[in-house]
Amino acid sequence: xxxxxxxxxxVELAPEAGLYRRGFAGDTFNMAxxxxxxxxxxxxxxxxxxxxxxxxxxxxxxxxQAGIGTxxxxxxxxxxxxxYMISLQNGERSFAYWRGQSAARRLAEDAAALNAAxxxxxxxxxxxxxxxxxxxxxxxxxxxxxxxxxxxxxxxAFDPNIRPRLWASGDEMRACLTRFxxxxxxxxxxxxxxxxxxxxxxxxATLARxxxxxxxxxxxxxxxxQVLAQIGGQSYAYSPDPVHSVTDSTAAGDSFNAGFLTAxxxxxxxxxxxxxxxxxxxxxxxxxxxxxxxALA
Ligand code: ADP
Numbered sequence: 001x002x003x004x005x006x007x008x009x010x011v012e013l014a015p016e017a018g019l020y021r022r023g024f025a026g027d028t029f030n031m032a033x034x035x036x037x038x039x040x041x042x043x044x045x046x047x048x049x050x051x052x053x054x055x056x057x058x059x060x061x062x063x064x065q066a067g068i069g070t071x072x073x074x075x076x077x078x079x080x081x082x083x084y085m086i087s088l089q090n091g092e093r094s095f096a097y098w099r100g101q102s103a104a105r106r107l108a109e110d111a112a113a114l115n116a117a118x119x120x121x122x123x124x125x126x127x128x129x130x131x132x133x134x135x136x137x138x139x140x141x142x143x144x145x146x147x148x149x150x151x152x153x154x155x156x157a158f159d160p161n162i163r164p165r166l167w168a169s170g171d172e173m174r175a176c177l178t179r180f181x182x183x184x185x186x187x188x189x190x191x192x193x194x195x196x197x198x199x200x201x202x203x204x205a206t207l208a209r210x211x212x213x214x215x216x217x218x219x220x221x222x223x224x225x226q227v228l229a230q231i232g233g234q235s236y237a238y239s240p241d242p243v244h245s246v247t248d249s250t251a252a253g254d255s256f257n258a259g260f261l262t263a264x265x266x267x268x269x270x271x272x273x274x275x276x277x278x279x280x281x282x283x284x285x286x287x288x289x290x291x292x293x294x295a296l297a
Pocket of ligand 1: 223249252254
């Protein structure tokens with residue numbers, strides 16, 4: 001199997017003992033990192049763009065070290081990685097971002113490179129953040145490459161991961177997310193985002209809306225609450241085991257996606273795939289940071 005994850009990874013600066021610890025994270029990159037750990041015998045590639053500077057080279061080394069393919073990290077010499085800084089105030093985390101000029105915004109500039117990256121993929125995964133950051137006609141080129149990959153048998157998975165601040169307007173955001181849901185075999189949504197930005201009254205409404213947009217299947221995550229899904233015309237509801245000591249909910253949705261998608265791609269029954277997603281996410285939120293090695297032990 002070959003899994004391809006498309007999007008932006010950033011430099012992460014996290015406070016630790018009066019200094020900042022440097023890491024790398026980003027929604028689709030986190031998914032790739034967990035997916036590679038869960039399915040080490042499959043090929044996992046991260047499709048993005050980086051600069052030709054030292055920090056970009058460090059990132060590329062980090063990706064390779066994690067067992068993730070770097071062949072489709074395009075180099076945009078005049079750009080570099082985006083960056084975010086975590087601040088802790090009274091135990092609450094907040095984030096400041098410097099990503100407006102990141103190389104990843106141009107990851108869909110070259111249609112041929114995108115097609116080559118998706119060739120012979122069994123699964124292509126992207127998110128609403130991937131769409132939000134693309135410059136110029138990037139979304140149209142991504143749509144074409146996804147359609148071409150799908151036509152040759154790849155399954156397309158989409159997490160809307162709604163971040164209104166990355167979009168020019170709410171209407172543009174909703175139209176674009178709806179368009180790409182219609183190009184996807186499966187949409188993996190988080191209910192709180194969907195309720196806030198599409199006005200869905202309940203999880204069923206989110207499910208129905210994405211199905212009517214043309215999604216092949218839909219999974220709706222909702223924190224500790226039941227995960228609803230409609231896959232292959234069948235309805236499912238899965239209750240995650242409750243986690244009482246949540247340390248850091250970062251990457252809950254990303255790790256759920258990795259657990260679910262690797263099991264689903266392996267041909268496991270839907271219930272088992274939902275359970276695999278929820279089990280991994282339930283462990284990840286008990287550790288600090290987006291990439292929790294301890295959650296995989
Ligand atoms: P995100 O907001 O990061 O996209 P969600 O909050 O919807 O993600 O959570 C994704 C998944 O993580 C849930 O479907 C569930 O399986 C798991 N999860 C999150 N919070 C909890 C919790 N408090 N207890 C158990 N599982 C949780």
